[in-house]
Amino acid sequence: MIRTAAENATARAAIMARVGEALRIPAPPPHGLAGRSTSPVDAAGHPSLAILPLEAARPWLPDGGATPAESLAVCCENLTKLRAEVFQVPDLAAAADCLAAQARQRDWRRVAWHAHPLVEPLLAGVPCVSHRIGGDAGFDKDTLEACDAGLSACECLVAQTGSILVSSQTCGGRALSILPHVHVVVATIEQVVPTLADAFDLTRERHSGSLPSMLSFITGPSRTGDIERILVLGAHGPKELLVILVGSHAAQ
Amino acid sequence: MTAALPSSPPAAGAAKRQFLHDAAEHVRDVGHREFVRRALGGYYTSRDTQKARYRDWEQARDAASMAKWSAVNRLDELLPRFEAAFTANGGQVHWARDAEEARRIVLELLATAKAKAVIKSKCMTSEEIHLNQALEADGYGVVESDLGEFIQQLRGEPPYHFVFPCMHVRRDEISDLFGQHLGTPPTDSPEELTMIARRHMRRLYVDADVGITGANFLVAETGQISITENEGNARLTAALPRMHIAIAGIEKVVERLDDLAVLLPMLATAGAGQPMTCYNTLYAGPRREGEADGPEEMHLVLLDNSRTALLADAEQRDALHCIRCGACLNVCPIFKNVGGFTYGTTYQGPIGSVITPHLRGLKEWNHLSGASSLCGACTDACPVRIDIHHHLLHNRRNAARSSPDRLERIGQKLFAAVARRPWLFATGGWLFRKTLGLAKAIRPPVLSAWLATRDLPPAPAQSFRAAWKRRQR
Incomplete structure (x- = not known):
């Protein structure tokens, strides 16, 4: 009756394979973000994968x-x-x-x-x-x-x-x-x-x-x-x- | 196994026909539109008040969109990290490729727990996989504890709005509903109605064997799941029963606990005009040694159900950033006019129109791409900067590419041919001006629907081009 660990592993592998396949094409930067001065972007205008340190966001949030x-x-x-x-x-x-x-x-x-x-x-x-x-x-x-x-x-x-x-x-x-x-x-x-x-x-x-x-x-x-x-x-x-x-x- | 589950696919074009029919009906229902508009009035005021407390809302949106962008584009790395941390905390992860698999997992967990009574807090993924019908078909009593969801459950309706499930229901209807199902005396006080549900639910929390919740965020760094709610029903659902089952889409992962320092307040402000939602709770596994209470087991069902198909579309991948705040619904002129049920989807409004064709098929659901005035209010409202209205255009383009409309193509070609030849264009215009009055008089059947509620303007004496030429002289 209960799903076995092997079945769970099969489902996991299938989903992870789809995720890996999907991510082979990189996504464009978030809408409206490229070019904003405070965003961590590389020379080409794409956001770096190392994301914004929270320190940067603190002054924007409520006091x-x-x-x-x-x-x-x-x-x-x-x-x-x-x-x-x-x-x-x-x-x-x-x-x-x-x-x-x-x-x-x-x-x-x-x-x-x-x-x-x-x-x-x-x-x-x-x-x-x-x-x-x-x-x-x-x-x-x-x-x-x-x-x-x-x-x-x-x-x-x-x-x-x-x-x-x-x-x-x-x-x-x-x-x-x-x-x-x-x-x-x-x-x-x-x-x-x-x-x-x-x-x-x-x-x-x-x-x-x-x-x-x-x-x-x-x-x-x-x-x-x-x-x-x-x-x-x-x-x-x-x-x-x-x-x-x-x-x-x-x-x- | 049950007739209640959507087994055979509906006839082709059924979803579109239903949309057009229901939209036409709702648009004419001025009372309904006025009611929805009034219900949202308070939201606009409190949202603006709370947004003003941010020292820079736009920059905060950048931070929020970066946090989600970075997580969604590294799901391959973060999902295993989350799984390892969640498991180390004592929880169990169950991977579900589709709705059927997710339902099976939950049913099996309930069987091992020998569950009799199940209590649920608001969970849109469970709506997506039609969990309640499956549980009821297997003989489990399942109660929705969120007030709005409870009302919808009693009414036998899906949620009208994925954050405000019963915003379309008047208080007298709720009073009648409670009278009919719970035997309570009529009242027109929202407070008294809320207390009826409160009293009814208390016993059920204490007696339930299993609590089912959703999850708003999965934190890879710590292996916690984060649940946002106002009523306290999710807190109770995860505190009193022996087993806690959470269901979440794979796109809910964020990397760090710190990301929530931005996302939690923005979710509350954008979605409901609050500084923070009343309860934002992080769960890390079942009850620990030394703790007073909590479930003995905690399970998380991680659901794909075509999310990876959307992930594979790099152009629209940012639709997976969605934190389900509902802000885009609240500002959408189409939503406010056609109402939530017209969409016929689990996720209504602009974001629902973007993602449903990916989750359930572009061919059958492309008509939702047209359910937009392309005004961009949704994109402006989105706290994680999803390019919603452009994605509706992308879906239209993709649909046209994959199954072009013959007639439309011929029409476009014909127009292009005419527009390229000034003399033909001028002749066409002349013919149109001459026959416009005739069309008005004859009312040909093709125009009858349009002319039923509108008047044709008188034909101008000359073309725009001629008028322009004269002006230039």
């Missing part, structure tokens, strides 16, 4: 701020435009107060969390049941589904786009940040990076050799425009995204 303080400001502005709620607090104690206040105000009964030095100190004041996701015991999908909020750390925040990068290794797996109705992210302001490219650099430094099985850029609460192109928040993922940012540049 991510030149200094850490600027990046933080851009990041907060973008998050707010995306309808995430941002809370800037000076320290972890204030972050815990902030979370407790939100939990009371929104009447949360169950909160899911994962073990992390930024997450655990916030739980003490939360006035409801909390479920730890991860660890040896694993977790029950239904329990997580029933949670009002998921509390997680993140890898970094991207100022340029207002995105939050979470990973399955360091942020409580895949479901914690997507299944509960509210996603609360706690991060320090030092975790804000200017651009997506910086986020990739960071990923490479931190995880080279063993990539997390999932890395996800979260850009605002879940949304859809499928009905008459009218924006609705909370399609399948979290309806609300709360970001608690700890620290301040002015104090340093």
Whole structure:
């Protein structure tokens, strides 16, 4: 019944042979690109196969701020435009107060969390049941589904786009940040990076050799425009995204 | 094995007849056109707002087109690199030469997983290979989780637009549809309708054994697949079931992770007027040791299905750069007037008109090359600089070369013969001016369709050449 490795190898060889045959004739340069001064072209006006280093493209993309303080400001502005709620607090104690206040105000009964030095100190004041996701015991999908909020750390925040990068290794797996109705992210302001490219650099430094099985850029609460192109928040993922940012540049 | 699958090829010329018939119908439906126009109105505004945030959109397009150009022209090197890295991450690659092979692979994977319930997130390649019909024919319950795709699945229709699948459906129709299938009370609130789908789907994510997704990019450097979505349904589809199957065309490979730093924001801005799509997720194999959750197995079906035929056409190879943002549909005057279904293709609009003749045969699909005013709005909108409207011309030329139209040829020759002889040209013009009024009076059958909605102008007293000569004096 199941396709054998040999069958797969035959299909692979056939496709690769077609690819090799097709590429024997070189393609012209991308439309409108030949002759543009910033494009890496050779003397004949054809783009070189060694492609544009990303460094060249960085200044053309949306701005991510030149200094850490600027990046933080851009990041907060973008998050707010995306309808995430941002809370800037000076320290972890204030972050815990902030979370407790939100939990009371929104009447949360169950909160899911994962073990992390930024997450655990916030739980003490939360006035409801909390479920730890991860660890040896694993977790029950239904329990997580029933949670009002998921509390997680993140890898970094991207100022340029207002995105939050979470990973399955360091942020409580895949479901914690997507299944509960509210996603609360706690991060320090030092975790804000200017651009997506910086986020990739960071990923490479931190995880080279063993990539997390999932890395996800979260850009605002879940949304859809499928009905008459009218924006609705909370399609399948979290309806609300709360970001608690700890620290301040002015104090340093 | 099933009647639902397109088995025997349709009669020659059927696709063209269907296009002409449906186009004529849609063009007359002013209400439909107005509805589509209004739905796209918000898109234009937000796209322009987001484009303005780029410090140089045109240069960013250069970078994006270079990234795709460089990858597509080195598929021979990058596909094996991607495969090796993806396999090292613990995933399995399955190569599929055509739609039939791809369907067979997925069915076999479902059998080994002993799957009962399958949840799917939006995947155009699965539409291309008619996967759902094959799964249902084999008795699998399969649910589309993307809201627009879910609505289309309930309606029994293919997507109307490959990014906005149900943009043609009014909210009251959706309310009725949900009432009929899910037993929910009527509502005219898009928010309430979205919440109905949300509540309905939650149970299904938790219960599904297998999740099927598409992929927007395959990163050769790291062996990751990248999935772009707004709703979070793909995230859930790849998080909760035991097995994750992704289906992607071979042209989706990019070389480096860094390429996504350009491509992800541009895909969102060009396609939906967003700074970034809500979830851009990179998957590297199944759940790893130490991770809280995730599937036990991850499979990728790599699909050719005539993409190599397009690759072999060096002139139009850049059509494989397409990142399926849908920007060319949103700006196309033809799309906005004839609507998505008229194309009769998986990929609608200008890019669909370019690639469908390559994927499914120029002879049967060349009429799509004429579904263009050649205004070039598509080419201007394309974030990866595909020369879309010129490719429509290239397809017309290729079609004329491979099967020339006898009558057209004779006509062209006749005209050339007349145009080369000034006295004959002048006589012809004189004859035309004299008989124009007569044609108006008689209304010969050849002109009746044209004259039904139009008036002929009065014939001028003299030819342009004569008028010009007089003016020069």
